[in-house]
Amino acid sequence: MTPTRQRLVQFLFTAAMIAGGAAAFLIITANKPELKRTQPAPPVPMVRVMTVEATDLAIPIGGEGTVQPLREIDLVPQVSGKIVEISPALVDGGRFSKGDLLLRIESEDYELAVTLADARVKDAESNLVFTEEEAAAAVEEWRLLERKDDPPPLVAKIPQLAAARARLAAEKADLKKARLNLARTEVRAPFNGRVSSESVGLGQYVSTGQTLATIFSTNAAEIVVPLEDSALFWFHVPGFTPGDGPGAPVRITARIAGRDLTWAGRVVRAEGKMDPRTRLINVVVRVDNPYQRKPPLAAGLFVTVDIEGQRLTDAVAIPSAALRENRTVWVVGDDGVLSFRSVDVARVMPNQAIIKGGLLSGERVVTSPLRSVTDGMKVRVSAGGRPS
Incomplete structure (x- = not known):
């Protein structure tokens, strides 16, 4: 075969292959099924829910405050002198009972004053007896003169008797004062309590009215709790809210000595006026015998x-977080449909809301957030959505 003929055969073979491929493509394209456009199903969001249980609930009102002693006073002497005795309890943090001797002031000068005052009383008594005898003798002499009228006051020594009686009363008052000053050389505790601070030493000379220590009572403690005005609707404050009887019971919690402890107390009153800066009302809670157990509900504890x-x-x-805008909640039915439900809210706290109407036991409330939500949308409940 000549070269020219050979090239012609190759050309024809190639052209036949190309034509066959084109024919096959046209046949496949002609028999291809037409693709239809479909809208993908929207994803169903997943939510966490809690199954609610309707029951009797007490509205909790929370607050914070600092423990203060019910009574705190400065210990001051009513007489002056040198300190000759100090109780071991008269130290910062010392404990004492009502009537305990806390300190003694040198009493010798006051004992002498009692002796002198007693002598003056006896002298005044003697003077009064002598004046009474003189008055009786003068009246008798007047009658011996056969006078029918009463003797004049000067003859009867009425002014002298009045002066003698007044002098005796004054001397008795001086004696009483001297004895009182002698008793005041012993400074005793006016109540059961503890020492907050002291500034006195043995041998120190003290003056009347000088502060020697600060002491406070341990019979009771008080806690001032600032609360919003609306919170007082839910509990009784004696003398402030309507009604009689004792104030609401209170549970006090504090961490002291490395442990969490609780005490029982009661609302006793509200302070006289609202705080003008915070617009809060200071409610006073009282705890009896805060130092009865150890560790105690110590003054100054938060x-x-x-x-x-x-x-x-x-x-x-x-x-x-489950309470939504406009006081609504999201409720999921058995069919997985989410619906908006308006509820009657009693009180909202930082971590909890109390609902007094609009929900029934066994209903499921959504607790998780959703970016986009509509009433009647389908949702899936998370496996972790167990009743709370």
Whole structure:
């Protein structure tokens, strides 16, 4: 085969292959099924829920405050002199009982004053007896003169008797004062308490009215708790809110000596006026015998206060995050449909909301957030959405 003929055969073979491929492509394209456009199904969001339980609930009112002694006074002497005795309890933090001797002032000068005052009383008594005898003798002489009228006051020595009686009364008063000053050389505790601070030493000369120590009573302690005006609707404050009887019970919690402890107390009053800066009302809680156990509810301790408010029937507690705008909650039905539900809110706290109407036991409330939510949308419940 000549070269020209050979090139012609190759050309024809190549052209036939190209034509066959084109024919096959046209046949496949003609038989290809037409693709239809479809809208993908929207994703169903997943939520966490809690199953609510309606029950009787006491509205909790929380606050904080600092423990203060019910009574705190400065210990001052009523007489002056040198300190000759000091109780071992008269130190910072010392403990004492009512009537205990705290310190003694040198009493010799005051004992002498009592002796002198007693002598003056006896002299005044003697003078009064002598004047009474003189007056009786003068009246008798007047009658011996056969006078029918009463003797004049000067004859009867009435002014002298009055002066003698007044002198005796004054001397007795001086004696009483001298004895009182002698008793005051012993400074005793006016109540059960502890020493807050002291500044006195043995042999020190003290003056009347000089502060020697600061002491406070341990019979009771008080805690001033600032609260919003609306919070007082839920519990009784004697003398401030309507009603009679004792104030609301209180639970006090504090951490001291490395442990969390609780004490029972009661609301006793509110302070006289609202704080003009914070617009809060200071409610006073009292705890009896704060030093009865160890460690004690010590003065100056910062504590958490939980006041027991009114009790609501068929109320529901939910996380505050589950309460949405306009006082609504999201409820998920058995069919997985989320619906908006308006509820009657009793009180909202930082971590909890109390619902007094609008929810029934067994209903599921959404507790997790959603970026986009509509009433009636479908949702999936997370496996972790167990009842709380």
